[in-house]
Amino acid sequence: MTIWQAFIEALQSLSANKLRSGLTILGIVIGVAAVIAMISIGRGAQDTITGSIQGIGTNLLFVFRGGSEDVRNPQPVTLGDAEAMADKFQAPSVEGVAPILQGNAKVTFGKESHLTQVSGVTPDYSSVRNIKVTEGEFITEDQILGQASVALIGPDTANKLFGRKEGVVGETIRIEGQPFRVTGVLESKGGSSFSNQDDRVLIPLTTAQSRLLRRSTRDRVDLIMVQAINAQSVPLANDEISEILRNRHRTAIGADDFTVFTQQDFLDTAKTITQVLTIFLGGIAAISLLVGGIGIMNIMLVSVTERTREIGLRKALGARRIDILIQFLTESSVLSLLGGVIGIALGWTISYIVGRIAAANQAAINPSMGLDIVLIATLFSTAVGLFFGLYPANRAASLEPVEALRYE
Amino acid sequence: MNEWVIEAKNLTKVYKMGEIEVEALCGLSMQIAPGEVVAIMGPSGSGKSTLMNIIGCLDRPTAGEYILDGVQVSNLKDDQLAAIRNRKVGFVFQSFNLLPRATALANVELPIRYSGSGKGRKERAKQALESVGLQDRIYHRPNELSGGQQQRVAIARSLVNNPAIILADEPTGNLDSKSGEEIMHLLLSLNQERGTTLIIVTHDPGVASKTHRVIHIRDGMVEEEV
Numbered sequence A: 001m002t003i004w005q006a007f008i009e010a011l012q013s014l015s016a017n018k019l020r021s022g023l024t025i026l027g028i029v030i031g032v033a034a035v036i037a038m039i040s041i042g043r044g045a046q047d048t049i050t051g052s053i054q055g056i057g058t059n060l061l062f063v064f065r066g067g068s069e070d071v072r073n074p075q076p077v078t079l080g081d082a083e084a085m086a087d088k089f090q091a092p093s094v095e096g097v098a099p100i101l102q103g104n105a106k107v108t109f110g111k112e113s114h115l116t117q118v119s120g121v122t123p124d125y126s127s128v129r130n131i132k133v134t135e136g137e138f139i140t141e142d143q144i145l146g147q148a149s150v151a152l153i154g155p156d157t158a159n160k161l162f163g164r165k166e167g168v169v170g171e172t173i174r175i176e177g178q179p180f181r182v183t184g185v186l187e188s189k190g191g192s193s194f195s196n197q198d199d200r201v202l203i204p205l206t207t208a209q210s211r212l213l214r215r216s217t218r219d220r221v222d223l224i225m226v227q228a229i230n231a232q233s234v235p236l237a238n239d240e241i242s243e244i245l246r247n248r249h250r251t252a253i254g255a256d257d258f259t260v261f262t263q264q265d266f267l268d269t270a271k272t273i274t275q276v277l278t279i280f281l282g283g284i285a286a287i288s289l290l291v292g293g294i295g296i297m298n299i300m301l302v303s304v305t306e307r308t309r310e311i312g313l314r315k316a317l318g319a320r321r322i323d324i325l326i327q328f329l330t331e332s333s334v335l336s337l338l339g340g341v342i343g344i345a346l347g348w349t350i351s352y353i354v355g356r357i358a359a360a361n362q363a364a365i366n367p368s369m370g371l372d373i374v375l376i377a378t379l380f381s382t383a384v385g386l387f388f389g390l391y392p393a394n395r396a397a398s399l400e401p402v403e404a405l406r407y408e
Numbered sequence B: 001m002n003e004w005v006i007e008a009k010n011l012t013k014v015y016k017m018g019e020i021e022v023e024a025l026c027g028l029s030m031q032i033a034p035g036e037v038v039a040i041m042g043p044s045g046s047g048k049s050t051l052m053n054i055i056g057c058l059d060r061p062t063a064g065e066y067i068l069d070g071v072q073v074s075n076l077k078d079d080q081l082a083a084i085r086n087r088k089v090g091f092v093f094q095s096f097n098l099l100p101r102a103t104a105l106a107n108v109e110l111p112i113r114y115s116g117s118g119k120g121r122k123e124r125a126k127q128a129l130e131s132v133g134l135q136d137r138i139y140h141r142p143n144e145l146s147g148g149q150q151q152r153v154a155i156a157r158s159l160v161n162n163p164a165i166i167l168a169d170e171p172t173g174n175l176d177s178k179s180g181e182e183i184m185h186l187l188l189s190l191n192q193e194r195g196t197t198l199i200i201v202t203h204d205p206g207v208a209s210k211t212h213r214v215i216h217i218r219d220g221m222v223e224e225e226v
Helices: A003-015 A018-056 A079-085 A124-128 A141-145 A155-162 A205-212 A231-249 A263-306 A308-316 A321-360 A371-397 A401-406 B048-055 B078-088 B104-115 B121-131 B147-159 B177-194
Strands: A060-065 A094-109 A112-121 A133-136 A150-153 A172-175 A178-186 A200-204 A223-228 A258-262 B006-017 B020-032 B037-041 B063-068 B089-092 B165-169 B197-201 B213-218 B221-225
Touching: A003 A018, A003 A321, A018 A263, A018 A321, A018 A371, A060 A231, A079 A094, A079 A223, A079 A231, A094 A124, A094 A155, A094 A205, A094 A231, A112 A155, A112 A205, A124 A223, A141 A205, A150 A155, A150 A172, A155 A178, A178 A200, A200 A205, A223 A231, A231 A258, A258 A263, A263 A308, A263 A321, A263 A371, A308 A321, A308 A401, A308 B078, A321 A371, A321 B078, B006 B048, B020 B048, B020 B063, B020 B221, B037 B048, B048 B063, B048 B165, B048 B197, B078 B089, B078 B104, B089 B147, B104 B121, B104 B147, B121 B147, B147 B165, B147 B177, B165 B177, B177 B197
Parallel strands: A112 A200, A150 A178, B037 B197, B037 B213, B089 B165, B165 B197
Antiparallel strands: A060 A223, A060 A258, A094 A112, A094 A172, A094 A223, A133 A178, A150 A200, A172 A178, B006 B020, B006 B063, B213 B221
16 A cells, blocks of 8 residues: 555545534644644734834844842933943944933823823934934034023824824923923834834933932933944943943942843844744643644544444455555544644634734734744644544454454 | 365464453364365354455465465465465355445456556456446446445455455345345356465355355364365
């Protein structure tokens, strides 16, 4: 018996019970489709998230207060720290430094009111984050010195407050009741999964310190963004700023009271999270594949019982144990293979539709279907068929010919 | 050529039914010469079926020797027995036992497939069907054939590997008397043409009367040979 003959014969005997075979295949189809859809959607989400992190810029570092868990009373990062990092001699790998104060505030114009993120920034923020304005101009050194009541607003914020994205420079908005003059509109950065970069308000750092986002000490900031001269010098810049901060904060060795996060760290964290999510979803989907496998086993057991006489006859005509084993294993494998192929198509369709729905809701998830997923799903479903087919096939193969022939 | 195609010496078969042991054959001996046509008769419970299973290599005796066509069969393993059945024994059953979804041709091909020699399979199967007079029905399925025709397909299947013996278990039992006679006629003529040993297990004295020799079995022993 060649494999091809066994395959043809399996198809014939499966097609004799079309409804039953179809329902069994359906179990596998659902399992494989669920696994495929979950994994490809998970991967799509991962691509979106890592993509948006990469969009921030590949040569950025973020400096926060607080370090390893054992440090007591961590000192805050300050404007002085930021200035020290900007020193070309102490930190030659640093291109630009942007200290930031952040908070949420209610922004109003006329009767329109909107809660959004307000950041106090310096002029350098524009180059560090590569931010451009579509009208007006970015925060200037003079405005910093004068603690000017000026604000730049994101395009979405403008839309919400004014119902338009242009021609709003010169209008006066109120932030937490205080009047601010709009001096510019930020260029759109596109949607991001974390926070909407287009819905925000930027004001001079000094203004924020003194009037809007007061902190315990005068020169304290929430975050310092550091731009390295290029992507390769990020580790070097990391070492340099860490050294500067250790000196300024006078910390003990190995007890840093600050954290430097690179974009790579963000990427790694996000990847870990999405991978865990993908595995979790895939695992749940795999359970349905398992249920499908049990379906195969069930139907094969019924089939073996039904065909006891046939098995007896085949044995009488000279079929060996292995011949019967192969016959039934082929049948269960064909069931699961067919289910696998249809499941791949269905899973692909589902992930495509989910991608479309996500796109329609402005959450760009591009489900990615790799050849590896298809291969794994095919192998896995065939393995399920073989595994769950083994017991029934073995049962068929070990029937005694005399008793099998006598079976009514 | 061996003197006997079937040589059984002191065959004993004991079945265990729970605690009780039932002796179906107790020291049965018999010989059948090549080309003979032999009927085995006996009431139910006589051990006739057990004997048939052992002759057909479907089962092994508990004790005793059984030599089929020069091969000592008594202590072969399952797969070796399968190979012996495939090459040396052709079965014809009372209820035909054809695969319902396969054509007559595919049914006849089945033993060749299990013998591992795929060459000229179709040709050999066609020849076998021709020798039972079914050359124009080879692509019919069993449910498109009459009982007599189905039994002819079964006979063709039993012939196709040129076995040493054909073992027919009540071959006419499920047929009306006319097709029964035709089947008997066919079996006997095949025996004459090919010289294949024919062993028929039957209740029917009419069938038994057409054979060369009748072996009566009772209580697991040969009662008399006529």
